[in-house]
Amino acid sequence: MASKEDFFEHIEKGYSTKGDFITMGAAMLNGEAINSALVKVPLKTLNRHGLIAGATGTGKTKTLQVLAENLSDKGIPVLLMDLKGDLSGLAQPSPGHPKIDERHAKIGIPFEPKRFPVEILSLSEQDGVKLRATVSEFGPVLLSRILDLSETQEGITAVIFKYCDDNKLPLLDLKDFKKVLQYATGEGKEEFTKEYGRISTSSTGTILRKIIELEQQGADLFFGEKSFDVNDLTRIDEEGRGYINILRLTDIQDRPKLFSTFMLSLLAEIYDTFPELGDSERPELILFIDEAHLIFNEASKALLDQIESIVKLIRSKGIGLYFVTQNPTDVPNEVLAQLGLKVQHALRAFTARDRKAIKLTAENYPLSEFYDTKEVLTSLGIGEALISALDEKGRPTPLAATLLRAPMSRMDILTENELKDVIDSSKLVKKYGEVIDRESAYEILNEKIEKAEELAKEEKEEAQTKRRTSNTRRSTRQNPVIKVLTSATFIRGVLGVLKKVMR
Structure with missing residues (x-):
């Protein structure tokens, strides 16, 4: 059996760090x-992403809370996805x-109660800072991924965006996109065919149905203006602490399509907006995605590929992504392989499937x-976890x-009054x-x-007026044959009268 002294030296050596942590x-x-x-855990490697996993009731949310607090104290802003509604504290x-x-x-560090600067965000009708984005900001590729369109349907979506760009038609919300889609195979069919080629009504019908499906999950509240500026996630308070942005998602747990739509658009916007930082000493922003299986369970292959690409690329922008879920197998292997920090709470071995999952996790x-x-x-208790991180040189630390x-915190x-105070004091809620x-x-x-339609109506009325005028003229102008006959009849009539007089 290893001695405490050997173990202490093992941990001290493996977790030593020269920088902030x-x-x-x-x-x-x-x-x-x-x-x-x-x-x-060195701040330098926190943009290498991470995982917090474990069975229900083992302390995952409290671990997330601890990480968010300490990041805020270090001046690093945080975004939390709060699906259970228990992070506002x-x-x-x-x-x-x-x-x-x-x-x-037992740990050997003092405990200091603190409150932290918090911003409450909302995707739905709940109170808080409203997060919105326009359809134009999504672009044809991302929108096609979200709708899980075929290659042909993706091409039509690209044509719709091109038409709107060429004709200066802002695509702000879903009703804009639906209107252009209907116009392409309706009143504007001839215009579209001439400029962009023929568009299939069956394909536009399929796209339309998928948009309606997205609307039914509440996406009409998300698409529109005023667009949220992702730089507002990186605010620091007057004490130098990073804001903890809590996105309330308690009312959209049964709408995974909306959740994944938001997440992918947010990550894409952050990637497009934030500058390249390379190998920085600290992250710019950390995102915690609670109930991460909601993203992956409903995601298409195209959407998973998009998420995997963003996870690989976004760390160079100083962004760290942390997935919180019950079992590591909820996260695709391609994404799991990218995660530097792993915090594994207890797993339960109730079934053969559970035991297999434990073996894979180990x-x-x-x-x-x-x-x-x-x-x-x-055998881990509540508030205990296996941890494996990366040291400052990117090497795995000891388990x-x-x-x-x-x-x-x-x-x-x-309480409702405390929540109202936080929301009422927010500058972003007003913005x-x-x-x-x-x-x-x-x-x-x-x-x-x-x-x-007015022009067509006027042209129709003008044509009808011309026809009526033409008919009137024809009725008042004698046919030459009738004219001759009339003259002959008149002459015969006159001769007949003269004959009677002469007799």
Whole structure:
């Protein structure tokens, strides 16, 4: 059996860092926390993404909370996807508890209750900063991925965008896109065929049905103006702490299409907007995606490819993505392979499938002379986790079963009044609160159709007037034959009268 001294030296060496770092807790040996054997994650490698996994009730949300708090304290802004509605407590300090003091005494670090700067965001009708994006900002490729279109349908979508660009028709919301789609095979069919080739009505019908499906999940609230500026996610408060942006998603758990639509558009916008940073000393923004399986379960192959590409590329912009889910197998292998920090809470071996998942999970971690990884995975307690990170040179740190530190903020939700105070004091709520519905493709095409209909009506009336005038003229002008006959009859009549007089 390894001695505590050997283990302490092993952890100290493996988690030593020259730069700034976040302390996760103290390493454990044989179920006992080794005081001051601290597990530290360098800020330099936090843009290499990560995973927080574990069975329900093992402490994943509290781990997420701890990471968000410490990032904020280091001046790094955070975006949290709050699907369960239990993260708003970050805005209030922890009331403390004897068990928290006992835990921190075992870890060897002091406990300090704190509140953090919080911004409440919303994708739906819930109160908060409204997140919106225009259809134009999505572009034809991303919109096609979200709608899971075929190659032919993607081509039609690209043509629709090209037509709108050529004719200066803003595509702001879904009703704009639907209007242009209907116009392409209706009133504007001749125009489209002449300029862009024939468009199949069956293909546009399929695209239209998929847009309606997206609308039914609430996407009409997301598409539109005023567009959210992703740079507003990187704000720092007057004390130098990064804002913790909490996106409330409690009312869209049953609408995964909307969730994945938002996530992909957000990541694409961040990638397009943020500058290249290369090998920076600290991340610019960290995103935590809770209930990550909602993205992957409903995603098409094209959408998964898009997510995988963004995960690979976005870290050079100083962005870290952290997936929070029950089992690592919820995340595709291609994405899992990109994750540097892994925080694995306990897994339960109730079924053969569970045992297989535990075996696969254990194989994702470095070998350790101090642990039987499969055994540890099923014996971890609440607030304990296996941790594997990357050191400052990008090398995996030693595997450490860790007694995690407690959150400094409240481990509960805000009251309605507390939540209202946070929202009422927000500058961003005022900035994005107004819904703008300026003239766009829908209105412009409706006006164009109305003018065309009026012109057609005028031309029809003019043609009818001409026909009536022509008929009137013909009725007052004698046919030459009739004219001759009339003259002859008149002469015969006159001669007849003369004959009677002469007799």
